[in-house]
Amino acid sequence: MNYPRSIQKLIESFSKFPTIGPRTAARFVFYLLKAKDEDVDRLVSSISDLKKNIKTCSLCFNTFEAEAEICEICSNSGRDKKLLCIVSKDPDLMALEKLKIYKGLYFILGGTVSALRKKDIEKLRFKELKERLKKDPGIQEIIIATNPNTEGEATALYIERILAPLNKKITRLGRGLPVGGELEYADEETLKSALEGRK
């Protein structure tokens, strides 16, 4: 027996979320059925505003909410334009920004590669990264801040390889980050010393 169609449809939508399986999706739906109308309305309008208001920065691919074409980090004249930090995804940028010690620019790759398959490589913004560096000759140091796990390592090695012909200084986060872990979950002190101890 299946759930009524409206329930089933929403379960299918939630099941597409990262890490959410059909059982958790069903729990979300039944939670919504019991939730107050105003809470459901707020959720619906947040979701529809998201696509309307959020833009992706054409320089770093960070998401932001404004009329401008580039995000507040890229357009901030107080940032150090000689430093470019490459991260896999938005939450990694947020984790580094929270430390308030890094004043350079960013580039969001859009994920990591597990194996160096052409298909995986094409999904990430390697081409855009190379173009960005060509357009921006003022960048003197490229900091690779991928996760300290197998995928992050493979991605970092690939970045080093494709950027080698540019003859720029390329650094990696220093030791101390828990091996196998993810940058976005690292504690602030550890992340801070990994950034300061980059080499």
Ligand SMILES: [Zn+2]
């Ligand atoms: Zn930007």
